[in-house]
Amino acid sequence: MACCVLQITGLIFGGVGMVGTLAATVMPQWRVSAYIGGNIVVFETIWEGLWMDCISQLGIRLQCKFYDSVLALPPLLEAFRALMCFAVVLSIISFLMAIVGVKYTHRAKEDPQGISIFILAAGVAFLLTGILVLIPVSWTGGSIIRDFYDPKVPTSLKRELGAALYVGWVSAALLIAAGAMYCSF
16 A cells, blocks of 8 residues: 555656656746846846746836757757756656556556566656756756856846746656655565
8 A cells, every 4th residue: 555655656746847847948037137236126137048038028028039049059058958858858758657657556466577667667767857857957056156156247147046947956856756766666
């Protein structure tokens, strides 16, 4: 009974982590403009993401623009895009493997070895996906914090942590927890 509850909990964590990984990948709020100093009135908010930049003017009008050229992007942004896309695909595959493993756990009492391999593969895939999500999200967060406290960076270029980073961190934690649950069988 505890085994079944752990499998269902791992499936829920993996599903929520999969959706969160997809959301963090497409959200434009990776870097958000920082307001430093005595400027209380703010007319524009700038969001920078993996795929586009957005400018919100007075919270009324939102303009988003996809990056023009893939070749003009910084190599680090291209690598983060690739890692997050690979993480989305791997999270979908690992979620499907977990569904198959949980579904056939109760049916195949005569071949528990085959099912435990499916569960173990899903667990390893969830762990790998969590690590893949954690790399670009944590690296971006670290660079934002480093630049924020660097006196050489102009105030207009300083950014704060965006909502997509928090979604990414929570998703990575859920994926790693799901992977740990499935690997413990």
